[in-house]
Amino acid sequence: MTRFIGKKIITFFTELGQFFFMMTGVLKSLGRIFRDRKLVFEQMQHVGVNSLVLVAIIGIFTGAVSCWQAAYQIKGLISYSYLGSAVTKAILIELGPVLAAIVLAGRVGASMAAELGTMKVTEQIDALESMAIDPIRYLAMPRIVATTFMLPVLVVYASSIAIFGAYIVATIFLGVPSDVFLGSFKKAFEVKDLVAGTIKAIFFGVSISSIGCFIGFSARGGAEGVGLATIKAFVIAAASILMLDYILWNFLIGM
Numbered sequence: 010m011t012r013f014i015g016k017k018i019i020t021f022f023t024e025l026g027q028f029f030f031m032m033t034g035v036l037k038s039l040g041r042i043f044r045d046r047k048l049v050f051e052q053m054q055h056v057g058v059n060s061l062v063l064v065a066i067i068g069i070f071t072g073a074v075s076c077w078q079a080a081y082q083i084k085g086l087i088s089y090s091y092l093g094s095a096v097t098k099a100i101l102i103e104l105g106p107v108l109a110a111i112v113l114a115g116r117v118g119a120s121m122a123a124e125l126g127t128m129k130v131t132e133q134i135d136a137l138e139s140m141a142i143d144p145i146r147y148l149a150m151p152r153i154v155a156t157t158f159m160l161p162v163l164v165v166y167a168s169s170i171a172i173f174g175a176y177i178v179a180t181i182f183l184g185v186p187s188d189v190f191l192g193s194f195k196k197a198f199e200v201k202d203l204v205a206g207t208i209k210a211i212f213f214g215v216s217i218s219s220i221g222c223f224i225g226f227s228a229r230g231g232a233e234g235v236g237l238a239t240i241k242a243f244v245i246a247a248a249s250i251l252m253l254d255y256i257l258w259n260f261l262i263g264m
Contacts, residue, residue, distance in 0.1 A: 028223050034145035035153055035219075045151060052155030056117050060163060067112050068167035071104050072096065072174025080183055089185050093193030096175040101202040102262065105168030107254055110213035113160065114246035118221035121152055122242035125225025126235040134226070149222040153215065160214030161207045168206060205261040212257060216249045 042049060079095045125148060128134050134144045172194070179185040221242045228238040 024227070027227070028219070031145055031149060031223055031226065032219060034143070035150045038143070038146035038150040039154070041146060041150075042154060045146070048147070048151035049154050052151045053159050056113075056152075056156050057159035057163060060113060060116060060159075061166070063112065063116065064109055064163050064167045065170050067108060068105070068170030069174035071108055071167070072100060072171030072176075073178045075099055075104055075171070076175035076178040076183070080179075089179070089183055090189045091193055092175070092179050092183070092185055093190040094197030096179075097172060097194050097197045098202060100168050100171045100175070101198075101206050102258075103254075105171055106164045106206045106209040106213065107250060109164050109167040110160065110210065110217065110250045111247050113156075113163065114217045114250060115243050117156060118217040118246040119239045119243045121218065121221030122225040122228070123235055123239045125149075125222060126228030126238040129226060129228045130231050130234060144226070149219075149226070152222055153218040156218035157211060157214040160217070161210040164206060164210035164213075165203070168203075205257075208261060209254065209257050212253050213250050216253060217246045220246045220249065 038045075076092060076096050079092055079099070080089060083089070083091065083095070125134075128148070134148070137144050137147060176187075176190055176194075179190045180187050224238050224242040224245070228234045230237075
């Protein structure tokens with residue numbers, strides 16, 4: 010048992026060192042963003058444009074459910090006229106960034122792990138190295154930069170649609186007048202809440218993409234190894250999002 014625990018600890022710190030080595034390589038490659046802009050734009054399209062429909066679906070149902078939940082919580086206590094303010098705060102600070110990031114961890118982070126893992130087990134990455142092409146610069150840097158830039162945009166997009174979904178539920182199903190909901194929304198809206206959600210999204214984007222790339226580079230064992238890497242990337246990314254959410258809450262809102 011002691012040997013097993015010791016082996017796990019050694020493996021953990023070894024992988025942690027390899028992860029920081031990869032991130033150091035990414036930072037060193039940032040000076041080549043302009044030269045590699047085509048690779049970055051391709052990844053931005055994959056991460057951002059191709060996720061718009063999925064994020065819209067998540068956003069509108071997030072807003073609708075949060076409005077129903079808020080109405081259930083305040084029923085008999087306060088007026089439904091406060092729905093706009095209650096839902097706005099929850100969506101901008103928490104629900105928009107966290108739910109969008111977790112969904113994109115499954116779509117983007119897992120796909121990165123699968124794609125790079127396949128390249129690893131089929132020795133395509135070794136072929137790049139044999140041609141003096143740095144895999145971190147060519148494969149990891151564009152994905153991490155693109156996700157870091159696009160996730161805040163997607164979070165703002167998701168939050169906007171979520172607030173619209175809450176507006177639809179409040180005005181159509183709960184009988185809240187449109188001007189009352191919008192007035193409550195305006196009173197509750199603060200730029201610092203939007204900024205806090207955007208900052209969270211930046212950290213979530215770095216976490217999702219870096220974990221996906223690192224686990225893809227570490228894949229072993231053929232098709233089975235790629236499958237395990239895909240699952241591992243999503244699980245670790247989702248857990249990191251929740252942990253970062255707690256830490257960032259304390260720095261951005263709680264203190």
